[in-house]
Amino acid sequence: MTSTLVARKTSLYSIHRSLKARMTEFGGWEMPVEYSGIVQEHLAVRQAAGLFDISHMGEILVEGPESLQLVQKVTCNDASRLNEGQAQYSALLYPEGTFVDDILVHRLGPQRFLLCVNAANTEKDFQWICKQNDIGATLRDVSHEYAQLAVQGPQALAIVQQLTSVPLARLRYYWFAHGPVAGVDSIIARTGYTGEDGFELYFAPEYAERLWESLTRTGQPLGLLPAGLGARNTLRLEAKMALYGHEISESTTPWEADLAWIVKMDKGDFVGRAALTQQQSEGPKRKLVGFEMTGKGIARDGYPVVAEGKQVGQVTSGSPAPFLKKNIGLAYVPAGLAQVNQPLEIQVRANLVSAKVVPTPFYRRTRT
Numbered sequence: 417m418t419s420t421l422v423a424r425k426t427s428l429y430s431i432h433r434s435l436k437a438r439m440t441e442f443g444g445w446e447m448p449v450e451y452s453g454i455v456q457e458h459l460a461v462r463q464a465a466g467l468f469d470i471s472h473m474g475e476i477l478v479e480g481p482e483s484l485q486l487v488q489k490v491t492c493n494d495a496s497r498l499n500e501g502q503a504q505y506s507a508l509l510y511p512e513g514t515f516v517d518d519i520l521v522h523r524l525g526p527q528r529f530l531l532c533v534n535a536a537n538t539e540k541d542f543q544w545i546c547k548q549n550d551i552g553a554t555l556r557d558v559s560h561e562y563a564q565l566a567v568q569g570p571q572a573l574a575i576v577q578q579l580t581s582v583p584l585a586r587l588r589y590y591w592f593a594h595g596p597v598a599g600v601d602s603i604i605a606r607t608g609y610t611g612e613d614g615f616e617l618y619f620a621p622e623y624a625e626r627l628w629e630s631l632t633r634t635g636q637p638l639g640l641l642p643a644g645l646g647a648r649n650t651l652r653l654e655a656k657m658a659l660y661g662h663e664i665s666e667s668t669t670p671w672e673a674d675l676a677w678i679v680k681m682d683k684g685d686f687v688g689r690a691a692l693t694q695q696q697s698e699g700p701k702r703k704l705v706g707f708e709m710t711g712k713g714i715a716r717d718g719y720p721v722v723a724e725g726k727q728v729g730q731v732t733s734g735s736p737a738p739f740l741k742k743n744i745g746l747a748y749v750p751a752g753l754a755q756v757n758q759p760l761e762i763q764v765r766a767n768l769v770s771a772k773v774v775p776t777p778f779y780r781r782t783r784t
Contacts, residue, residue: 443535464639474538509688568614611655
């Protein structure tokens with residue numbers, strides 16, 4: 417007999433069902449793909465605001481006098497630069513310099529760090545960090561203690577501010593604060609995965625429905641819509657934000673993935689540093705590029721990328737870009753083909769459709 421793993425459900429599952437969301441399994445969780453439509457939800461985030469259930473994400477707490485030493489060892493960014501209340505985008509790497517996962521590191525205190533990790537990788541990441549913990553830091557998988565909601569878009573500040581006494585306008589990008597939101601004790605982080613301004617809220621799961629309903633009620637007059645994984649994917653693609661299992665994986669390095677900015681080689685030793693030093697000196701043989709379709713066709717994940725008559729890679733992420741009204745994608749190509757305006761072809765079923773390398777991110781919000 418074969419056993420079937422049952423997808424987990426977030427605390428907001430009944431609300432998603434009541435809103436008639438289209439659901440799918442993602443990272444071991446049953447999650448909403450869309451409510452009113454991917455394009456409509458995407459545009460709401462670009463022009464007003466979207467509300468995302470991201471409670472499937474994992475959280476790992478690192479504590480104790482050795483906590484910074486362990487975080488420094490297992491991540492490639494420099495956590496010693498973080499002040500209390502500050503976060504950074506980083507990665508866990510294998511000794512080969514490739515990705516265990518991409519993560520967010522939050523410094524809760526001098527000896528406390530909260531790592532937010534991808535849902536499908538939570539157990540793997542926790543076990544990996546435990547394996548590296550030969551210095552006695554205290555580690556706990558605290559994912560069950562948190563639900564997460566993300567409010568993203570130009571109206572996000574106005575919406576969340578109505579529900580909290582925390583002065584959000586003073587909160588800088590990639591900083592966070594503690595305080596009540598609609599009476600629910602929360603970590604309020606000015607982070608996101610859409611290319612827009614916004615906030616990610618961490619709080620106890622039993623308050624998820626209460627907080628969702630408060631945000632919905634407050635946000636609807638300002639154009640807020642519930643948004644699912646479909647819009648989350650097209651938004652992050654327009655902003656050229658990497659997705660684990662697509663742009664980053666156990667076979668890709670930060671140099672290849674255009675993520676050199678999260679690697680701090682001068683901070684001292686860390687897992688993967690030696691391999692990255694070697695690849696840096698030799699130069700990566702392939703690079704992640706953004707491309708735009710110049711012919712009629714949509715590049716989908718996994719489609720072959722062709723140059724000069726031979727396959728040189730495959731699409732890691734590709735779709736129409738609802739706000740930009742273009743068909744775009746990301747792909748790894750040989751380093752010699754990574755320059756802007758390099759002509760490519762994408763094999764769309766039986767047809768080769770013309771494309772070209774373009775600057776990224778495809779979309780960059782206007783900062784006020």
